[in-house]
Amino acid sequence: MLTLYKMLPVWGLPSPSPPCMKLEAWLRMTNIPYEVGGFDMTRAPKRKVPYVDDDGALLGDSTFILEHLERTRDVHPDAHLSASARAVATAFRRMMKENTYFVTVHIRWAGDDSWARTRLAFADQFPSALPLEQRLGILDSLRPGMLAVLDAQGMGRHTPEEVCQIGQVDLTAVRDYLGDKPYMMGDRVSTVDATVFAHVDNILRSDVESPLIDWAREQSTLVAYCDRLRAAYFPELSAAS
Numbered sequence: 001m002l003t004l005y006k007m008l009p010v011w012g013l014p015s016p017s018p019p020c021m022k023l024e025a026w027l028r029m030t031n032i033p034y035e036v037g038g039f040d041m042t043r044a045p046k047r048k049v050p051y052v053d054d055d056g057a058l059l060g061d062s063t064f065i066l067e068h069l070e071r072t073r074d075v076h077p078d079a080h081l082s083a084s085a086r087a088v089a090t091a092f093r094r095m096m097k098e099n100t101y102f103v104t105v106h107i108r109w110a111g112d113d114s115w116a117r118t119r120l121a122f123a124d125q126f127p128s129a130l131p132l133e134q135r136l137g138i139l140d141s142l143r144p145g146m147l148a149v150l151d152a153q154g155m156g157r158h159t160p161e162e163v164c165q166i167g168q169v170d171l172t173a174v175r176d177y178l179g180d181k182p183y184m185m186g187d188r189v190s191t192v193d194a195t196v197f198a199h200v201d202n203i204l205r206s207d208v209e210s211p212l213i214d215w216a217r218e219q220s221t222l223v224a225y226c227d228r229l230r231a232a233y234f235p236e237l238s239a240a241s
């Protein structure tokens, strides 16, 4: 059995971690059975979530994990794509994980008002046996590290307005490429949809104040796309939202 270790649901999301949500959406898209376990960063091979335990083998990094599963489960959700369609899908996947992701981290962790909401929401990621104040203390101790990551990556050197502008450009590219197609690459779902859904829904559903979130919620193409994927792959959350 495959065990997925991920950040747990919050804000109506299967996970507030886009790479965790991407991997879980992909597992459901490819009908690979799995169970969810409570994560322990000291066991995570890349010291990040998601990671999986595949019959005793611990594997890290969502992209490496899904490549491993493609090989070992013989599932090929992108087999129908032409080389040029794969190139476009790869570019969108990289944009989401290497750029849009840091916009999401910034709008949750950088501003004090956003942080006040994020820390309360994320407190449930830790064992409930710990008192709330202790869980919030752990999160507060992680914040300087996250701000240092944002600074080193570069997103942290921009003003909040510039970060929103960057996020808007990424989401506009997704919106305009989707157009009236049901999925990024046409009529059939593929891996890039797991990625785009995870990253865009994480922006739409973050319960923090941000002009980017307000703008994204007005983009009916993006909202309908996420609703469609949510209904298909996370019906338990679709019914709840």
Ligand SMILES: N[C@@H](CCC(=O)N[C@@H](CS)C(=O)NCC(=O)O)C(=O)O
Pocket (backbone or CB within 6 Å): 016, 017, 018, 019, 020, 047, 048, 049, 050, 060, 061, 062, 063
């Ligand atoms: N490239 C990795 C990224 C995973 C990642 O950034 N995970 C974050 C949560 S969203 C994490 O575990 N951060 C903890 C840390 O960096 O210490 C993947 O796709 O799995």
